[in-house]
Amino acid sequence: MNKTEVAAGFDGVAEHYDRLVSMNPGYLKHLSLSAQRLALPTTPADGSVRILDLCCGTGLSTAALRRVYPNAEIVGLDASAEMLRVAAGRLAGDGTTFVAGDATDPRASGITGEFHGVLMAYGIRNIPQPDLCLSHIRALLAPSGRACFHEYALPDSRWQRAKWAAVSSAIIVPLSKVVAGDTTLFRYLRDSVWDFDGPGEFQSRLKRAGFGEVQMLAMTGWQRGLVHSFVAQRGAS
Numbered sequence: 001m002n003k004t005e006v007a008a009g010f011d012g013v014a015e016h017y018d019r020l021v022s023m024n025p026g027y028l029k030h031l032s033l034s035a036q037r038l039a040l041p042t043t044p045a046d047g048s049v050r051i052l053d054l055c056c057g058t059g060l061s062t063a064a065l066r067r068v069y070p071n072a073e074i075v076g077l078d079a080s081a082e083m084l085r086v087a088a089g090r091l092a093g094d095g096t097t098f099v100a101g102d103a104t105d106p107r108a109s110g111i112t113g114e115f116h117g118v119l120m121a122y123g124i125r126n127i128p129q130p131d132l133c134l135s136h137i138r139a140l141l142a143p144s145g146r147a148c149f150h151e152y153a154l155p156d157s158r159w160q161r162a163k164w165a166a167v168s169s170a171i172i173v174p175l176s177k178v179v180a181g182d183t184t185l186f187r188y189l190r191d192s193v194w195d196f197d198g199p200g201e202f203q204s205r206l207k208r209a210g211f212g213e214v215q216m217l218a219m220t221g222w223q224r225g226l227v228h229s230f231v232a233q234r235g236a237s
């Protein structure tokens with residue numbers, strides 16, 4: 001599987017996705033942490049804070065945003081129609097809008113206006129042209145806006161790399177066979193983490209895309225040291 005086939009791969013596992021990630025201790029708590037780390041106002045007038053959830057999947061990250069920002073205008077975007085179908089069911093009636101499209105250039109998918117916050121959870125690693133995507137995300141932000149990239153970034157530490165090797169190959173891939181009946185997508189996901197930037201490289205990538213201050217914040221539990229919230233201020237143009 002290559003990165004252009006990922007969304008189709010998610011179409012195939014959409015009905016099993018929530019069950020699979022429910023077996024990952026901390027998955028939902030960590031999404032809530034990243035939503036909080038966007039640090040947007042939580043009690044403004046309805047709709048005056050706008051948030052974009054890129055690669056929203058089945059809406060677990062969108063629901064985390066909704067819990068933290070109950071009055072915000074939230075838009076979720078994903079390229080998988082089946083993942084979006086589950087998301088729309090999860091957040092039915094709460095005012096969240098979902099858009100089908102490629103996260104590389106959200107404006108090309110009809111996303112308009114400025115956003116105070118962008119959350120991209122487990123998304124940027126799957127984008128074939130990440131630098132282009134980051135520059136488009138930055139351009140979507142209001143001047144004081146910030147983006148939070150909730151993502152795996154393996155450090156050089158031998159312990160952390162051994163942990164990922166063990167968890168991904170001995171737990172995640174076999175579980176995907178049991179729950180979804182096929183391992184193709186989850187073998188890709190395992191390998192994409194090995195191929196993606198380390199923490200320092202990703203922070204440099206954000207800086208090159210023009211973001212201002214970038215903070216890297218840790219997760220808890222077994223994902224500590226593997227998954228991080230990278231909170232990036234839009235910065236001056």
Ligand SMILES: C[S@@+](CC[C@H](N)C(=O)[O-])C[C@H]1O[C@@H](n2cnc3c(N)ncnc32)[C@H](O)[C@@H]1O
Pocket residue numbers: 006007010011031054055056057058059060061077078079080083101102103104120121122123126127128
């Ligand atoms: C691991 S899921 C994450 C879903 C959600 N953010 C969460 O944390 O539960 C990754 C999502 O990225 C989507 N995706 C992958 N490539 C994409 C692209 N180029 N444009 C938009 N969505 C994409 C997939 O369809 C999938 O729903």
